Amino acid sequence: MKPLFEDAKAGDRSAFEQLLDAYADRLRRFVESRLPRHLRCRIDVDDVLQEISLRSFGAIERVEWRGENSLFCWLCGIAANIVLESERKFLRISDKPIQDDADSTASPSRQIRRIERFERLQTSFDGLNDDEKAVIRLIRIDGLPLKDVAKQIGRTEQATYQLLWRTMKKMKRDFGDTASLRLPDKRFSNAPNDE
Numbered sequence: 426m427k428p429l430f431e432d433a434k435a436g437d438r439s440a441f442e443q444l445l446d447a448y449a450d451r452l453r454r455f456v457e458s459r460l461p462r463h464l465r466c467r468i469d470v471d472d473v474l475q476e477i478s479l480r481s482f483g484a485i486e487r488v489e490w491r492g493e494n495s496l497f498c499w500l501c502g503i504a505a506n507i508v509l510e511s512e513r514k515f516l517r518i519s520d521k522p523i524q525d526d527a528d529s530t531a532s533p534s535r536q537i538r539r540i541e542r543f544e545r546l547q548t549s550f551d552g553l554n555d556d557e558k559a560v561i562r563l564i565r566i567d568g569l570p571l572k573d574v575a576k577q578i579g580r581t582e583q584a585t586y587q588l589l590w591r592t593m594k595k596m597k598r599d600f601g602d603t604a605s606l607r608l609p610d611k612r613f614s615n616a617p618n619d620e
Contacts, residue, residue, distance in 0.1 A: 426493050434485050441482050448497055452477065455501050458577065459508045461567050468511050476507050502555075509558055513547070549599040557592040564589055 426447065432440035445452075456473045480503050488499060550558065556578070563574045575585040 426496075427490055430485075430490050430496065433482075434488065436486070438482070441485065442478075444496075445478055445481070445500075448500055449474070451497060452500055452504060456504050456508065459505060461512060461562060464508075464511060473504065473507050473511070477503050480507070505555065505559065509555075509562075512562065513551070545600050549596045552599055553592060553595070556588060557595070560585065560589050560592055561596070 429440050429444045433444050456470050563569045571585055572582055575582045
């Protein structure tokens, strides 16, 4: 695999495609597992894989060989970023309260407050690092159980819980006071204290 990587790094498109083919099934499963339910009917996995191919080919010259798993993790990082970007785009397109039929009876001031609230939430979410975004998306948006998320992100349940706790506190601090950003229950005995 390393000779193929070296050729791809030198700009050999054919070698790069062979390299990517070797990871295709694993990458497909990774992307499918990362796509939130609300995006699965709107985003084609093949489109994400194509975008991974484009971005990774343009960046592979900066990557050092550290083994097959390391290369796969790098590709997964690109995939995770693409999924997060797609989710942001979807949120920006889909959350337009003024044009939403369900909100057509709301007063203009309520619609404006809702738009402002969403923009603050988006800004707060954009300020998170990749791990923080992943734990929010998987637990709060996708509704996955903590133990499943822990396995998926390669952390213990307690470490995942603590990441969620810190992230929710950070978002609440950045977003402002709101009941919709409730902190998780203190399930673990050594969960951080609420400051």
